[in-house]
Amino acid sequence: MARGAGERSYLVQSVKWFIEDWVVEPLRIIVRNKKALIGFLILLFYIWMGTLGPLMTPYPKSFTCPVYLPPTILRWPPSLAHPLGCDYTGTDIWAEIVWGAPTVLEIAFIAGLVTTVVGVVIGIVSGYLGGLTDSVLMAITDVAMTIPGLPLLIVLATVIRTSSPVIVGLMLSVTAWAGLARSIRSQILSIRTRDFIEAAKALGLPTWHIVFREIMPNLMSYIAINFIFATIGAIYSSVGLYFLGMLPYTSFNWGIMLNMAYTQAGALYSISTIHYLLAPIIAIVGLQVGLILFSYAIDEIFNPRLRAH
Amino acid sequence: MKWIYRRLIIVFLTIYAAITITFFVVRAMPGDPIDALAQELVWKYHMSYEQARQLAMSIAPFLPKGDILHQYIRYMINFFRGNLGVSISYSTGTPVISILAAAIPWTVLVVATALIISFTVGILIGMVMAYKHGSKLDSGLAVLFSITRSIPEYIAAIILLWVFAFELGWFPTRGRYDYWALEALKHGDVFAFVWDVMWHATLPILSWIVVHVGGWALGMRGSTVSVLGEDFVHYAVARGLPSRRIVVTYVGKNAILPLFTSFMLALGFMFGGSVFIEYIFSYQGIGWVLYQAIIERDWFLMMGAFDIIVVAVVIGALLADLLYGFLDPRVRRPA
Numbered sequence: 025m026a027r028g029a030g031e032r033s034y035l036v037q038s039v040k041w042f043i044e045d046w047v048v049e050p051l052r053i054i055v056r057n058k059k060a061l062i063g064f065l066i067l068l069f070y071i072w073m074g075t076l077g078p079l080m081t082p083y084p085k086s087f088t089c090p091v092y093l094p095p096t097i098l099r100w101p102p103s104l105a106h107p108l109g110c111d112y113t114g115t116d117i118w119a120e121i122v123w124g125a126p127t128v129l130e131i132a133f134i135a136g137l138v139t140t141v142v143g144v145v146i147g148i149v150s151g152y153l154g155g156l157t158d159s160v161l162m163a164i165t166d167v168a169m170t171i172p173g174l175p176l177l178i179v180l181a182t183v184i185r186t187s188s189p190v191i192v193g194l195m196l197s198v199t200a201w202a203g204l205a206r207s208i209r210s211q212i213l214s215i216r217t218r219d220f221i222e223a224a225k226a227l228g229l230p231t232w233h234i235v236f237r238e239i240m241p242n243l244m245s246y247i248a249i250n251f252i253f254a255t256i257g258a259i260y261s262s263v264g265l266y267f268l269g270m271l272p273y274t275s276f277n278w279g280i281m282l283n284m285a286y287t288q289a290g291a292l293y294s295i296s297t298i299h300y301l302l303a304p305i306i307a308i309v310g311l312q313v314g315l316i317l318f319s320y321a322i323d324e325i326f327n328p329r330l331r332a333h
Numbered sequence: 334m335k336w337i338y339r340r341l342i343i344v345f346l347t348i349y350a351a352i353t354i355t356f357f358v359v360r361a362m363p364g365d366p367i368d369a370l371a372q373e374l375v376w377k378y379h380m381s382y383e384q385a386r387q388l389a390m391s392i393a394p395f396l397p398k399g400d401i402l403h404q405y406i407r408y409m410i411n412f413f414r415g416n417l418g419v420s421i422s423y424s425t426g427t428p429v430i431s432i433l434a435a436a437i438p439w440t441v442l443v444v445a446t447a448l449i450i451s452f453t454v455g456i457l458i459g460m461v462m463a464y465k466h467g468s469k470l471d472s473g474l475a476v477l478f479s480i481t482r483s484i485p486e487y488i489a490a491i492i493l494l495w496v497f498a499f500e501l502g503w504f505p506t507r508g509r510y511d512y513w514a515l516e517a518l519k520h521g522d523v524f525a526f527v528w529d530v531m532w533h534a535t536l537p538i539l540s541w542i543v544v545h546v547g548g549w550a551l552g553m554r555g556s557t558v559s560v561l562g563e564d565f566v567h568y569a570v571a572r573g574l575p576s577r578r579i580v581v582t583y584v585g586k587n588a589i590l591p592l593f594t595s596f597m598l599a600l601g602f603m604f605g606g607s608v609f610i611e612y613i614f615s616y617q618g619i620g621w622v623l624y625q626a627i628i629e630r631d632w633f634l635m636m637g638a639f640d641i642i643v644v645a646v647v648i649g650a651l652l653a654d655l656l657y658g659f660l661d662p663r664v665r666r667p668a
Contacts, residue, residue, distance in 0.1 A: 059476065163346060170347045170597065172646050174605030175623060179354065179639050182627055183361045203598065260485045264609055267487060268624065286491060286613070301495065305488055312483045317476075 050325045057324070063317025070311055073125035084119035084276060109299045111281075112288065117303045124276035124307075127189055128259065134193030135200070135258030140251045143201035144243075147208025148235060152216065162209070168202035177261055181270045192271065196258045204250050208243065215239055245326035252319045256312055263308055278304040340654055344647050351643035355636040356408050360401065366632040373421040412640065418633035422625065429637035432622060437641060439509055440611070440618030443534055444603045447541035448596075454542070455549025456589060460580075462550065463557030463588075475554070478547030487609035490540035494613060497536060504536050507615035537610050541603060552595060556588040563587075590661045596653035601646045619645070 054060045089110035103109070108117035150161040176199060184195055215221060216239070224234050265271045266279025273280055281304040285297075359366055367389050374385035411417070417429035462471045498506040505511070514529035560566065561584060569583045607620030615621070619642055626634035 163343065166343045167347045167350050170343065170601060170647055170650060171351060171643055172601040172605035174602075174608060175620075175639050175642050176354070178608060178623065178627065179358055179635065182635070183358050256483050260483075264485060264487055268608065268612060270627065282487075282491070298495075301491065305491070309484055309488060312485075313480050316479050316483050 050321070053324045054318075054321050057321050059317045060319075060321030063314050063320065066310060066314030067318055070125065070129065070314060073122050074129040075126075077122040077125055081119050081122045082116070084115045084123055087114040089114040089116065108303050111284070111300045112297065117281075117299065120276050120281055121278070121303055121307050124278045124281065124304075127275050127277055128263065128311075130189040131193045131196070131262045132255045132258045134190055135196035135262070136251050136255030138194055138197040139200040139254040139258070140204065140247060142197060143204030143250070143254075144208055144247055146201065146205040148212055148239070150205065151209035151212030152231075152235065152239075158209075162206070165202045165205050168199040169206065171199055173199045174261060174264065177265060178268070178270050181265060185272055187272050187274045192262060193258070196261050197254075200254060200257055204247075204254070207250075208247075211243060211246065212239065215242055245323045248322045248326050249319055252315050252322065256315055259308065259311060278307050282308075336658065337655075340651060344651055347647050348640075348644060351640050352409060352412055353405075355639050356405055359632045359636055360404075362632065369630065369632070370419070370421050417637035417640070420626075420631055420634045422629035422631040422634065429634050432634060433619065433637050433641045436617060436619045436622045436638075437645060439616065440604065440607050440620060441645065442530075443537045443610070443616070443618065444541070444600070444607065446534070447538045447545065448599060448603060450538070451542045451545040452549050452592075455546045456553045456592070458546070459550040459553025460557055460585065460588070462554040463561065466554075466558055471554075475551065478551050480547075481543060482545075482547040482551070484544060485609075486540050486544045486606050487613060489543045490537070490610050490613045493536050493540055493543070505533050509533055509617055533616075537614050537616055540610055541606075545599065545603075548595075548599075549592065552592050553588060556591050557584060560584050560588045590657070593653060593657040593660070596657075597646075597650035600649040600653070604642050604646050604649075607642075 054064050089106060106116045106118065108121070111117055111120070146161055146165065150158045150165075177195065180195055180198065184191065186192060186195075221234060221238055224238050229238075262271075263277075263279035263282070266273060266277045267283045267286075269280075269283060282301070285300040285304065367386070370389040371382065371385040374380060374388055375382055378385075380388070415430050417433070420427045420429055420432055458474070462474055465471045494506065498504045510526065510529045510533055514526045517529075518526035566579065566583055569579050574583075604619075607618060608624055609620070610616065611618045611621035612624050619638055623635065623638040623642070625631070626638055
């Protein structure tokens with residue numbers, strides 16, 4: 025009985041430590057770092073748009089705006105009912121931005137995750153095993169790094185006609201992993217000769233223990249930063265492909281809004297329709313800025329040596 | 334010298350991979366490209382379908398008969414001979430290779446100019462930031478650049494186009510040159526033509542610079558800061574060498590070298606992003622050709638445009654690598 029209670033209290037203590045390490049302390053770091061705090065708040069706002077936003081915003085429909093009245097500078101200008109105004113079809117721009125967020129975020133998250141995981145796995149396997157495996161994997165990595173990613177995506181998009189965010193996300197990772205794989209490999213090469221790895225090997229610890237418990241913690245902050253960069257890259261390519269009209273779409277998307285403003289609405293020609301163009305631009309740039317600012321805290325969150333300060 | 338052989342193997346593997354991808358992408362496409370070409374010929378020259386199909390087969394870059402392996406090898410051989418098939422969207426029968434040859438110099442002009450300017454300006458700013466490390470200027474620029482670096486170039490291009498071409502009217506909104514400039518060239522006025530070309534290329538180049546300067550500056554800043562901590566710099570200062578010599582020869586040269594490895598990535602990124610820039614400015618370079626080829630379902634042109642972009646990037650990267658090996662004797666030793 026006493027032993028059971030002891031185990032339970034140990035479990036409770038572990039959970040407490042976990043929360044302390046991964047929730048309380050990171051939040052403390054974020055609050056202390058002004059840039060990261062701004063980035064974090066921006067990201068929270070985007071996460072709200074991607075999850076609860078569409079539930080709290082009416083579905084964007086054409087002709088929801090009242091008839092346009094000429095004596096204003098902007099066409100269908102922002103008003104209380106329509107905070108960003110309406111586009112040339114009379115659709116509320118704010119609703120379009122909010123309803124476009126889930127796809128953009130989903131694609132970016134999946135692509136960022138897949139890119140990071142593939143890059144890390146190939147980098148570790150290549151660096152740790154060495155020999156022929158390393159040569160072959162690095163040759164593939166070099167080819168993937170050299171082939172320009174965006175034209176490849178454009179060409180692939182002509183056969184893979186999909187609007188599923190999961191498949192688009194997978195497609196975006198097709199060559200994006202290469203840079204990370206290369207740098208993870210070179211980090212592994214320098215770590216594996218360090219004393220504590222030699223010691224772990226001498227102790228006869230299994231390979232998975234050495235890789236996941238001894239090597240990985242040293243790479244975590246680097247991997248987390250690269251996850252953010254991979255996400256930024258995925259937003260760039262996915263919005264860009266939608267902007268060019270290379271991907272079929274079933275829902276709202278900022279890239280498509282950008283394309284509509286650029287091609288259809290004549291937002292470039294007359295200042296009176298400029299809010300069609302500015303809304304998706306601000307949405308995209310805002311997300312990128314949020315991610316960049318948030319990344320200023322990543323190193324501190326994942327690197328215990330920095331936390332001590 | 335081993336690294337050169339390794340580089341050359343990667344060059345060939347990359348080009349081989351690109352050709353293979355385009356071939357299988359086109360073969361996986363619903364609808365037969367030969368049939369599309371034949372129908373185009375029927376429509377344009379009023380020939381019978383049988384005749385048109387015969388003609389289409391003879392000008393396609395691979396024989397549509399036989400098994401897929403046979404077609405693949407045939408396409409590969411044709412590629413290295415420079416036969417990339419004919420375009421169906423341009424005046425019918427135009428060889429793809431001549432369309433590409435007309436487009437690629439314009440992309441190289443914009444990309445190379447933008448790369449050189451953003452590299453030079455970025456390095457100068459980066460050095461200033463490193464010497465003023467920790468100052469308000471340094472940390473302010475660091476945040477600003479980390480943001481501009483992540484702004485997509487199509488956003489920069491649209492904003493520049495809107496402000497400087499449409500609102501202010503300082504620069505043309507589209508194209509590579511004006512009609513009158515071509516006429517001037519025909520009358521021997523080369524200067525007027527070059528001036529017009531530069532005037533048209535300014536905004537596309539500027540879009541790249543806005544996005545890329547930050548990356549180079551941050552790279553140079555980090556690199557310079559680490560070189561400044563090296564013993565040989567302290568020793569040079571202790572020897573009383575003129576500070577100009579220390580800044581240029583001792584610090585600058587050593588700090589720039591690691592940045593050369595980013596050249597390959599920057600080149601690939603810029604040639605790829607040319608699709609956006611050239612689409613936005615209707616600048617008829619290789620990216621514009623790739624975009625048009627896909628919109629017009631001109632599959633042979635698409636294959637050729639993609640392959641030629643890869644070849645251009647690979648050659649550019651190889652040149653940067655050779656230059657790097659020439660500048661830094663350390664990389665010539667096997668790693």
